[in-house]
Amino acid sequence: MTESGYKIGEVDEIPGRVKETLCQPCLSKDKQTVADKFCSTCNEFQCNDCSNVHNVLNILINHELVSVKETNATSISFIMEALDICDQHQKHFKFFCEDENILCCSTCAIVNHRKCHSVVEIEKIAGKMTSVGSKLGEKLLEAREDAEGIARHIRSSKDQLAKDIKEIHVKVRRMRDEVMRMFDDLEDFVIKRAETLQRETSEYLTMKQTQNDKHLVDVTSCLETIESIFKNGTPVQKYIAEQKMESKINALCRNIRKECQNLMTVNISFHFDETLKLPPLPVTEYVPAQLLLKYYRQKDLNSVNMAMTLTQVSAIVLDKSGDDIDEPFYTGIDFLPDGRLVAVDNTNKRCLVYNEKLEKVGSHQLSYIPLSVVVVSEEEVAITRGNEYSIEFLHVSKCNEITSSKTCRVKSKYYSICMKDDKQFVVGTFGEPKPVRIVSMTGEEHDFSVNFPNKTYPIGTSASTYINSSDKVVITDRDEHTVCICDIKTDTRVEVKDNLIQEPRGVTVGPFDTILVCSNKTNTIVQISQTGQMLSSYNIDMKYPYRVCVSRDKSCLVVTNNCLGNNTMQKFKIST
Known part of the structure; x- marks a missing residue:
C-alpha cells in the first residue's frame, strides 16, 4: 500500500472511496485499520493496538505519542472500499489469475477460473511485487505533457483557422x-x-x-x-x-x-x-x-428509391469434394421459407441444402442431370431435368433430409423454373418454339396469350422469371445481350439493352418487384425496373455470375457463378 500526500478531511474525487489516516504497521500486514496515534520518533501512524507496544517495551517508552487529530503530519492513505470489491459478486478480491492477468474474488476463482493453471492468493504475491507507483506516475506525467501538447496544437490550429x-x-x-x-x-x-x-x-x-x-x-x-x-x-x-x-x-x-x-x-x-x-x-x-x-x-412513377444496396455477409468456395466426379456447377438455387438455401449441382447430379451461414447441412444424390430448382412449399422443391421431359419433386425436411417425392411427365424440355401461383409453374424452355410456358403441378401445359420473341433458344442461352403482381414474364437472351420484359395483359414487350448488360444469365424478382439479372461479362448484378429502366448495377467479387435468387422477405440475395476452378457462392444483405 502506498502513501499519499492528501490532508485530513479532503474529499476524494473517486466515488465510494473515503480518505482516512491508516495504521502503518497494520498496512504492512495487509490490514486496513484507522490510526489513532502518531509517533514522531517512529514517524508513523498507529492504531491503539499497535501503539500499546510503546507501553510494553522499555526501548519505546520515551517515544512521543500524540492523537492523530492533533498532528499536522500528512502521511495519509485511503481505504479502498470501492477498488478492492468485485463488481460482479460484490466480494473482496482475494486471488489473482496469472493466466488471464485479472483480479478475482473467491466466487470468480471457483466459477470463472477453475480451468486456469495459475490462480494465486494476493497476500502471497503482493509483498513480492515491486512497486509500480513510480512507473505509473512517470507514465501519467508523460501523458499529461502529451495532453498539454495536444491542447497547444488545437489552440494553434484554431488561431490559424480564424486567420x-x-x-x-x-x-x-x-x-x-x-x-x-x-x-x-x-x-x-x-x-x-x-x-x-x-x-x-x-x-x-x-x-x-x-x-x-x-x-x-x-x-x-x-x-x-x-x-x-x-x-x-x-x-x-x-x-x-x-x-x-x-x-x-x-x-x-x-x-x-x-x-x-x-x-x-x-x-x-x-x-x-x-x-x-x-x-x-x-x-x-x-x-x-x-x-x-x-x-x-421521365422516370417510372414508382421507381423513386427502388435502387437497392448489397452488403456481402458470407461467401464460400465450391470445391470438389471426395464424392464429386467434377468441380461443382450450381445451375439452380432458391431460398426455402425458413431462410435455408437449396441448390442443384449440374455436374455432380446433386441436390444440396445450406443454412443461413452458407454451411452445407444436407445432400442428396440424383439419378439425372438437374438444371434448375424452385421451392414449392415449406418442405418441397421442384427440379427441371436436362434432356428429359419431366419435373422432379423432392421433399426437404426441417432436419435437412432430402428424399424423392414424385416425377411429373411433361411434353417440353425445361431449363429455368419459377412459381406462377401456388398451383402452377412458369418454365423457360430450350430447343422449343415457345420460349416460356405454364405448367401445372400435374404436368398440364398451357401457353401465354402473348407473342414472345420468335426465337428458339439453345440450352443455357436463356432464363426466365415471372412477376406475379403485374403479370409479366422476363426473358434473358445471352447472345443478344438483351432482357425482354413481356406484359401479358397488354401483349406488349420492352427489350432492354445496355452496356451494363453483357451476356445476361440468371434472372429473378427483387425488392419492389424489380428485376435482378446476372451480367456474365461485366461481373455484375443489374437491377432493372418493370418498364425497362436501368436502376443500378452492383460489382461483385465473382467472375461470370450465373444464377441469382432472393429470399422470400427480399432481405437476402445469393449468387453463384460459372468459372472453372473458381466457382463460389456469395450471400448479400439487401438494403432499400
Whole structure:
C-alpha cells in the first residue's frame, strides 16, 4: 500500500472511496485499520493496538505519542472500499489469475477460473511485487505533457483557422467587386435567352397537351357509347358495337401508351463555364456560362428509391469434394421459407441444402442431370431435368433430409423454373418454339396469350422469371445481350439493352418487384425496373455470375457463378 500526500478531511474525487489516516504497521500486514496515534520518533501512524507496544517495551517508552487529530503530519492513505470489491459478486478480491492477468474474488476463482493453471492468493504475491507507483506516475506525467501538447496544437490550429477565414473574406469581397459588374450584364443576357426558350418549349408542351386532351375526349366518348349500348342495346347491337369499336379502341390505347412511353420532362439549367477567369471579357464577347435546355425521359412513377444496396455477409468456395466426379456447377438455387438455401449441382447430379451461414447441412444424390430448382412449399422443391421431359419433386425436411417425392411427365424440355401461383409453374424452355410456358403441378401445359420473341433458344442461352403482381414474364437472351420484359395483359414487350448488360444469365424478382439479372461479362448484378429502366448495377467479387435468387422477405440475395476452378457462392444483405 502506498502513501499519499492528501490532508485530513479532503474529499476524494473517486466515488465510494473515503480518505482516512491508516495504521502503518497494520498496512504492512495487509490490514486496513484507522490510526489513532502518531509517533514522531517512529514517524508513523498507529492504531491503539499497535501503539500499546510503546507501553510494553522499555526501548519505546520515551517515544512521543500524540492523537492523530492533533498532528499536522500528512502521511495519509485511503481505504479502498470501492477498488478492492468485485463488481460482479460484490466480494473482496482475494486471488489473482496469472493466466488471464485479472483480479478475482473467491466466487470468480471457483466459477470463472477453475480451468486456469495459475490462480494465486494476493497476500502471497503482493509483498513480492515491486512497486509500480513510480512507473505509473512517470507514465501519467508523460501523458499529461502529451495532453498539454495536444491542447497547444488545437489552440494553434484554431488561431490559424480564424486567420485563414479572415483572408478568405478579404479575397471573396475583392472577387465580388470584380465580378459584380460582369453579372449585371450576364443577368440580362441569360434571362432574355431563358425566356425565349421558355416560350418555345411552352408552345411545344401546349401542342402535346392538346393532343392528350383529344385522347381524353375520345376515351370518354367511347366509354359513354359502350356503357349506353351495353346497358340498353340488344345482344346483336352489343356484338356489332364490340366488333366495330374494337379496332378504334385498340388504336386509341396504343396511341396513349405510346405517349406514355415517350413522356418527357423538360428541365432547364444554368452552368458556369469552368474556364471563367478574372478579370472577365465584356459579356458581348465572352459569355462565361452555358444555358442548357435538356430533355430526359421521365422516370417510372414508382421507381423513386427502388435502387437497392448489397452488403456481402458470407461467401464460400465450391470445391470438389471426395464424392464429386467434377468441380461443382450450381445451375439452380432458391431460398426455402425458413431462410435455408437449396441448390442443384449440374455436374455432380446433386441436390444440396445450406443454412443461413452458407454451411452445407444436407445432400442428396440424383439419378439425372438437374438444371434448375424452385421451392414449392415449406418442405418441397421442384427440379427441371436436362434432356428429359419431366419435373422432379423432392421433399426437404426441417432436419435437412432430402428424399424423392414424385416425377411429373411433361411434353417440353425445361431449363429455368419459377412459381406462377401456388398451383402452377412458369418454365423457360430450350430447343422449343415457345420460349416460356405454364405448367401445372400435374404436368398440364398451357401457353401465354402473348407473342414472345420468335426465337428458339439453345440450352443455357436463356432464363426466365415471372412477376406475379403485374403479370409479366422476363426473358434473358445471352447472345443478344438483351432482357425482354413481356406484359401479358397488354401483349406488349420492352427489350432492354445496355452496356451494363453483357451476356445476361440468371434472372429473378427483387425488392419492389424489380428485376435482378446476372451480367456474365461485366461481373455484375443489374437491377432493372418493370418498364425497362436501368436502376443500378452492383460489382461483385465473382467472375461470370450465373444464377441469382432472393429470399422470400427480399432481405437476402445469393449468387453463384460459372468459372472453372473458381466457382463460389456469395450471400448479400439487401438494403432499400
